[in-house]
Amino acid sequence: ISAASLALVACGDAQQVVDDNDAIETVSETPDVAVIPTLEPVSASEVDIDFEPSLGICTFEADGETLLVAGATGEEGTSGLGVVRMNGQDLRLQAGELGGPDALSVGPMLHGDDYTVEIDRAETGTEAQMESLSYEATLTLRKEGMSEVVYGPGRWECSV
Secondary structure: OOHHHHHHHHOOOOOOOOOOOOOOOOOOOOOOOOOOOOEEOOOHHHOOOOOOHHHOEEEEEEOOEEEEEEEOOOOOOOEEEEEEEEOOEEEEEEEEEEOHHHHHHOOOEEEEOOEEEEEEEOOOOEEOOOOEEEEEEEEEEEEOOOOEEEEEEEEEEEEO
């Protein structure tokens, strides 16, 4: 008699052992990974940041909605700022690199609270509106200790 069988015999409430290798699907009431809030539309006119208008503003748009507004508040050597909206609240983000509007244009990584937003854009852009370049891009939203959500493909557009 094996040790496992003896352990089952010793326990009066033991369940019957099933001798097969079929997987058993279980549903957990508490998921292992929390859900990251969905990004909501935001516009440059609603953002409470004093972007320097002469330096331009960048936006990420997917499915006809602007999900990120970013810009610089100073010249080269400053970092950019961005804003996304989740659960009706604006989350202010700080660019990880200094370099003002040029650093934003190439596709920034922005950080705020426990969130990271990263723009991954194509190398070649097209003229969008007057003095604007538009790039095919994706936006990745991450929260520390959680999974990530990718938005796109969309457009990363920066006025110059």
